[in-house]
Amino acid sequence: MAHRCGIGDGDYDVHALVMRPSNHDPKKKYPLCFLIHGGPQGAWGDGWSTRWNPAIFAEQGYVVVSPNPTGSTGYGMSLQNGIKGNWGGRPYNDLVKCFEYIEKEMPFVDTDRGVALGASYGGYMINWIQGHPLGRKFKALVCHDGVFSTLNQWSTEELFFPIHDFEGTIYENREGYARWDPAQFVNEWATHQLIIHSELDYRLPITEGLSPFNILQSKGIPSKLLMFPDENHWVLKPENSLV
Numbered sequence: 001m002a003h004r005c006g007i008g009d010g011d012y013d014v015h016a017l018v019m020r021p022s023n024h025d026p027k028k029k030y031p032l033c034f035l036i037h038g039g040p041q042g043a044w045g046d047g048w049s050t051r052w053n054p055a056i057f058a059e060q061g062y063v064v065v066s067p068n069p070t071g072s073t074g075y076g077m078s079l080q081n082g083i084k085g086n087w088g089g090r091p092y093n094d095l096v097k098c099f100e101y102i103e104k105e106m107p108f109v110d111t112d113r114g115v116a117l118g119a120s121y122g123g124y125m126i127n128w129i130q131g132h133p134l135g136r137k138f139k140a141l142v143c144h145d146g147v148f149s150t151l152n153q154w155s156t157e158e159l160f161f162p163i164h165d166f167e168g169t170i171y172e173n174r175e176g177y178a179r180w181d182p183a184q185f186v187n188e189w190a191t192h193q194l195i196i197h198s199e200l201d202y203r204l205p206i207t208e209g210l211s212p213f214n215i216l217q218s219k220g221i222p223s224k225l226l227m228f229p230d231e232n233h234w235v236l237k238p239e240n241s242l243v
Helices: 054-058 077-081 090-105 121-130 133-137 150-155 160-165 174-179 182-188 207-218
Strands: 002-007 013-019 030-036 063-068 109-119 140-144 192-198 223-228
Touching: 013 054, 013 090, 030 054, 030 090, 030 121, 054 063, 063 090, 090 109, 090 121, 090 133, 109 121, 121 133, 121 140, 121 182, 150 160, 150 174, 150 207, 182 207, 192 207, 207 223
Parallel strands: 030 063, 030 109, 109 140, 140 192, 192 223
Antiparallel strands: 002 013, 013 063
């Protein structure tokens, strides 16, 4: 079911897909599963994959909300291109407004027992959320193959991503890279977190998973690290997907 989550960080609507447990009882409250898509030029749609299947979470007793904030495809180029130079700005504010909508308009969702999960850019947003007020709204966070530091973006083998989204090279626009760097806000990190990363990920090297895990451990924040030595930016092998 698609929901209009209200006005975003500008004069535009933010939509989200909502999936309830098949045995949903409107008189009960269910914990929130908040899924943040990657890309960032991507979108949640009426579909699934073995890597991200909302039904799996829903059948574990969660209400799954999958928002399409600034940067998402399918809503026009203005919304999609709104993420350029704005990785942690408009998209984050859109997600905050979506969360506020859930609190206000979805009484069957228990936001006090919520978890947020994301991969790739979604993983970046998890690390960004961890250092900002929205991160305190969740009981736990899950970052899969995400960005820890935007200043490390030039360790990727796909440079067109940072050059496009950060509007230039790191030596031309270092301030633009640093502005949206989750590593600059680790002093605020406090929420339990699971980090999943793959050793053959050359888009976002393994250090992008090791670094935030070391931060979490050094701060005494309950955290775990799951590493796949034989996977790349996607977990594709069936036996690993079952983990």
